[in-house]
Amino acid sequence: MADTEVQFEDPLASHAPSGQQEQVSGEREPDCTESLQNTGQGEVEEPLLSSSAVVAQAPPCGDGAACSCLGxxxxxxxxxxxxxxxxxxTSKADDLHNWVTSGQGHFEREALAEAVSRFLYTCQPYFNHLEYLRSHKSQHTLLPFDSYxxxxxxxxxxxDRLEQLVLTYASYNLLCLDETNPNSVSPFCMGQSQLGPLRVAAFRYFKPMPYLAQVHTSLYKRMRWNVDRLREEQSEEGVAKIVGDTEYYFLCYEDIPNAHADAGEDSVVxxxxxxxxxxxxxxxDDIYDWIICEVSQADYHRLLFLGRAEPSSGSATVRxxxxxxxHQTAE
Incomplete structure (x- = not known):
C-alpha cells in the first residue's frame, strides 16, 4: 500500500463557510449526523478525506493460514x-493551539474560531474509519486482539488532543461550548459504526453539560450515541427503501450524597x-406538538452502572x- 497522504489547507488562508466540503478522492464513509433535538447542531454533512486507508478493503476470506496471513x-x-x-x-492541532497561545494577534478572532471549527469537521472521516475497522473485527476473527x-x-x-485544543480556544472566548447556542461546537462526532441493523454514531461533549437544558436533574452528560434501528420498507411505488427509528443513549455522571461518609471522606460520590x-x-411525534414545545423533556433510564471512574470515550462506546x-442476541 502506498504511503497515505492527508490533504489540508492552511485553515487561516481561507474563509469558506464552515462545513463546506472539499473535493478530494476517496470512498465515502456512512454519514455522521446530529439528530437530537435542541442541541443547536443540526445535521452534519460529512467531508471527504484524501487517504488510501479510506478505500482499504478487507482481503477475501480463504481458509486456514492463508486467510490469517492476508488478514x-x-x-x-x-x-x-x-x-x-x-x-x-495531531500536528495540525498543535499548530492551531500554538497560534492562539503564542499571542499572534494579527490573526482575526473569527478566522481562528473558523479554523478550529473546520478542523473538527476534517477529523470526522478519521474517526469514522477507526470505527469502521473496529466494527468489522467479527469478520476477521484470526486477527490479533491488540490491533483493536x-x-x-x-x-x-x-x-484528547481535540479537547485540549477546543477548551483552550473556549478559554479565550473564541468558541462556545454551550449546546443551547446555535454557534456551539459541542458535541462533536467521534465516528459511526454498524452493528447488524443498528447504526451507531458517537458524540463527545467537550465539557459536561446538564442532561436537560432548563430543568435541574443533577445529571451531567459527557457523551451521546444516536442509534438508528434500520429496516427495509416498500414504498407505495413498490420501491424498497431503508428507514429507521432513532434512539438516544448518554454517558452521564451524577454526584450522590454519601450519608455514611466518615471524617475525611468525600461527602459526595x-x-x-x-x-x-x-x-x-x-x-x-406530531410535528405541531414539537413546534409549540420550546424545549423537549425526557427521563434518564440507567442501563449500565460504570462506577466512580470516568470511562474513556472509546471504552464507553465499546460498553x-x-x-x-x-440485546440483539436476546431478541
Missing part, C-alpha cells in the same frame, strides 16, 4: 496508515452510568456496543 498484513497496513494520519492531525486496542488508542489520542433518553414532552449486541 494480518491488511490490518498491519491499515494500522500504519491510520497512525500516519493521526500524526498529521491500537485503534481505540488512536481514537482516544485524537479525542460521583457515579458514572450509561442510560437511555426516554421522551416525556412532547409525548407524541454501549456490547450492551446493544447482547
Amino acid at each position: 494480518a498484513r491488511w490490518m498491519e497496513r491499515s494500522l500504519e496508515s491510520m497512525e500516519l494520519q493521526l500524526q498529521l492531525l 486496542t491500537w485503534l481505540l488508542d488512536f481514537s482516544q489520542q485524537l479525542c 460521583r457515579m458514572w452510568s450509561i442510560g437511555k433518553w426516554v421522551q416525556v414532552t412532547p409525548d407524541t 454501549l456496543q456490547q450492551m446493544l449486541s447482547s
Whole structure:
C-alpha cells in the first residue's frame, strides 16, 4: 500500500463557510449526523478525506493460514496508515493551539474560531474509519486482539488532543461550548459504526453539560450515541427503501450524597452510568406538538452502572456496543 497522504489547507488562508466540503478522492464513509433535538447542531454533512486507508478493503476470506496471513498484513497496513494520519492531525492541532497561545494577534478572532471549527469537521472521516475497522473485527476473527486496542488508542489520542485544543480556544472566548447556542461546537462526532441493523454514531461533549437544558436533574452528560434501528420498507411505488427509528443513549455522571461518609471522606460520590433518553414532552411525534414545545423533556433510564471512574470515550462506546449486541442476541 502506498504511503497515505492527508490533504489540508492552511485553515487561516481561507474563509469558506464552515462545513463546506472539499473535493478530494476517496470512498465515502456512512454519514455522521446530529439528530437530537435542541442541541443547536443540526445535521452534519460529512467531508471527504484524501487517504488510501479510506478505500482499504478487507482481503477475501480463504481458509486456514492463508486467510490469517492476508488478514494480518491488511490490518498491519491499515494500522500504519491510520497512525500516519493521526500524526498529521495531531500536528495540525498543535499548530492551531500554538497560534492562539503564542499571542499572534494579527490573526482575526473569527478566522481562528473558523479554523478550529473546520478542523473538527476534517477529523470526522478519521474517526469514522477507526470505527469502521473496529466494527468489522467479527469478520476477521484470526486477527490479533491488540490491533483493536491500537485503534481505540488512536481514537482516544485524537479525542484528547481535540479537547485540549477546543477548551483552550473556549478559554479565550473564541468558541462556545454551550449546546443551547446555535454557534456551539459541542458535541462533536467521534465516528459511526454498524452493528447488524443498528447504526451507531458517537458524540463527545467537550465539557459536561446538564442532561436537560432548563430543568435541574443533577445529571451531567459527557457523551451521546444516536442509534438508528434500520429496516427495509416498500414504498407505495413498490420501491424498497431503508428507514429507521432513532434512539438516544448518554454517558452521564451524577454526584450522590454519601450519608455514611466518615471524617475525611468525600461527602459526595460521583457515579458514572450509561442510560437511555426516554421522551416525556412532547409525548407524541406530531410535528405541531414539537413546534409549540420550546424545549423537549425526557427521563434518564440507567442501563449500565460504570462506577466512580470516568470511562474513556472509546471504552464507553465499546460498553454501549456490547450492551446493544447482547440485546440483539436476546431478541
